[in-house]
Amino acid sequence: MAHNRFKHGSGVYQCAVCQRRTRATVESCDDVGYCGPCYDLAGLQNSMWDDGQEDWIVKARDGLLAKIIRGKGNEQAVRSHFSALFTTPIPEAQ
């Protein structure tokens, strides 16, 4: 254990969605293998399913996508993974 010079508990892994290398800083992110922004996108998609495509959801979505692109994430993978979130117009919630 003492050989390791990396910070404790900060394993680097690849995001399951955008494929960026990311550090596990939030436990729930680590569980699903998402980076922070992708995890937030998943939450937004749930909100959208509940509430429809509200303006704040669209704004938050675009901000998170921009963050992922700046971090050299795979934009197409993100868009297809969260295809419901990136589809407009959104069908009526069931």
Ligand SMILES: [Zn+2]
């Ligand atoms: Zn990601």
